Amino acid sequence: MSNDRVTVHNQIQLSRRRFLQVLAGTAGALVVGIRMADAADAPLPLAMLGDTFNDLGAYVRIDADGNVLIGARDPDTGTGVATSLPRIIADELDADWNRVSVVSLGLGVTDNNGQPRWTYGRQIGGSGGAIPAAWNDLRHVGALARWLLLQAAARRLGVPASNLRCDAGTVIAPDGRRFTYGSLAADASKIALPASVPLLKNAANYQLIGKPVGDVDARAIVTGLTRYAIDEHYGDELIAVLAHCPWADGTLAQIDTTDTLAVKGVLKVVQLKPEPGQPLGSTVIAPAVAVLAVDTWSALQGREKLKLEWKPGASGGESSNALEQRASALLAGKTDPTTRVRNDGDVEAASKKAARRLEATYFQPWLGHATAEPMNCLVRLEKDRASLVVPTQAPQKAWAVVQRLTGLSPAQIDIRVPRVGGGYGRRLDHDYVAEAVMVAKAVDKPVRLMWTREEDFDHDYYQSGSVHHLSVILDRKRQLLGWNQRMASASALAHRNTPDNRLWTSELHADQLPAALVPNYRSDWYALNSAMPRGPMRGMPHTSNAFAVESFIDEIAHSMKEDPLVTHLRMLGEPRELPLSVGGTFNTGRLANVLKLVADRIEWKNWLHSVNGLGIACWHIDGAYVAHAIEVAMQNQKLVIQRVVCAADVGRVINPLGLEGQLAGATLDALSTALNLAITFKDGLIQQHNYKDYPLASMAQLPNAVEVIVVPADDRPPAGASFLAMPTAAPALANAVFRASAVRVRRLPLMKELLRML
């Protein structure tokens, strides 16, 4: 929605930086949005809403025919935000959900003297932050639109607005007369705004928030009509497929394109190189050769016929085994950690008072993203315009890549973001956007760049493998007196302009369990250097740490011949709020509650005597709480996951069906990863090239159901949940496997290790 088709009508200040804005749209429509202004001293929570400024934010448009169009600002990678964010606006508006359609807003950017102004504020998918960041703003948008419609109806009826009520897209007078929103929209857009924000609804009156609803795109998806970026066309685009150098830091030594160019339909071959000095994720991931053709089949055949010789760089000497040995050596040695992440009390002094000690080391493999939709990008470059369709989780970062490579001004870059076929952190990086733009610059036609599945596995920003050494000191009353966690990994933030003293933040969380529960607590991080490309991964750093910590707590319980539920509850202690180092609090009572819920549901009281193995684990992330209880059976050498229970406390729930889907889905993803998955490399060459080598779990390996329990917690604002269920699934599984088989798995993937140890 651009400003030249609508007139700015009025605005209300919401806060120092944000204004509610109303526009009279075309054809008698009422449009409400949020404008964000620059302010140097913006308070912290608003910083999440974007660095700079805007025009018209997350919005709602009510047409004269009563249809309501709501824009979803954050990319939907399968997290359901295209459904849940519009529900927040629609409820406050008292809209009829059956008349609501949702559109993806694409990137909102305008020109501010050559700098970008982000029209819609925050636009990030899959980070777990979409709903918390939108909760207040989107309700204000809905409330203002509703207030205006009420005023319009009041004037038409000649009665005070306070005598009127709204219901499902209609204003209703005391005498029963009704006006549809559509019939009021044009008048409402001309009404002067109130001096302050209209009151928000009493939560008791929510009609949509807290009620289950299916995905807004469901019908389009099941009929095959949803267009992902990979399905989009500009009509006359060329298809580009790539052959990347197997080493990210390698070089092209020889190339012969004769046979490739002889393939019918192949038009051109273009060489690509990473731009020196650019951080990982914003330029080409590895040197590459792109084959351009009139269709995908010709391009693929042309690529088959390339004669290429690549030379390795420094990474050519790396292997995942050697890196793990280096990590173990670091933890075994006496060197100081790269970063002391947290140091409460005095671990050494506590050690002298120990009644019991225990230590253990846990190993986790490198992992890839394996998104269903491979990397791709559609781009059309013109003299004064770049148009792109990008499967991204962070369109503002994609914009920066396009801007750097084209030199266009901010508003000359148009980025559409359709529904995305999975992200998991891979699409916070935009190497494939850089590639597409570079290729498009070399031809005078639009280009659709498409990676094959093999390219997608071979060229990822992987999650580093890690080694965790944990030791604990207990006193005579079985209280945790001291805790020492030492972790070695290759930071996901290295080579990304992150200061050295912040590299640990992608690897460890300063507040992770059992921090703040143990008087003497220390966590140290040791940096591994590696030239293998790394980047953000869904659920990190929680997932790898929860596996180590929650397995270890289970081992502590076992060493004391105690029920691990009892050990956990003693560790959590009385319900209380403990401060988090990043702000906010950790409520021990809420965490104990989700743990007790899963234990009850799985009939934990049988834990010791059950024929099957039972395991539990819990974790907290930024004010959200999760626990898993898992029951497994060992049938000969076959592991059968019989039951999985997940409980979560995420504050107020917007869409219970969507939340259940996210919790069950993340549980299955975490189980699939823990059971089977590892990326390995030798001589710097990735050894997994497709799903056969990186086997996501089949239906048969996964449980038939995930029982989800959501704690009613309407007293608190919503917290993020898209990866909340990732961390505890693997340790609960390993703990259950221990009870069923007496084998303690301290190394993932679990199946390989279990079969080795049985």
Next chain:
Amino acid sequence: MAPVQAQAVTVTSDSSIVPEKIRDGIDLEINGEHYRHTGDPQMPLLWYLRDVLRLTGTKYGGEHGQNGADLVLLDGKAVSAIDQPMTKLAGRQVVTVEGLAGNDGSLHPVQQAFVDEDAIGCGYCTPGWLIAAVDLLRRKPNPGDDDIDRLPNLCRCGCQTRVRSAIKRVAAGKAGQP
């Protein structure tokens, strides 16, 4: 594209011009419509659907359709579209995800059940699951868990438990019911 060269045309006085034979093609039926493929006979069905017909519901999964995203029904059976060269498809019937719903827009019971159960993650692999489920239910109208376990599809979003519920919902005749 290869440059087109001008050719001299000799027009004979008795005007016995015989029209050039229409190029041979591969005739097949896709979603009830007749199509003739005149391009490379080795082109896999997947690229014919996606690049030529712009029927993009069938997704690229990988070599040999590893994750099941490119399943289509070929004469009623689920096959990977990338493994089917056009040359093998003369006279055959293909149904893609776009062809499952009725002409009046009414959803196939399997589609309806996926909507009912919200059996969708990112949705990219969903068309493949739908085709696999239609194929399974045709072979076994009342499939057990073991039958469902054998579906070839993969999904990282974790829609498997809801897909299982959706298939059972169809088998129980409850698609579209509360």
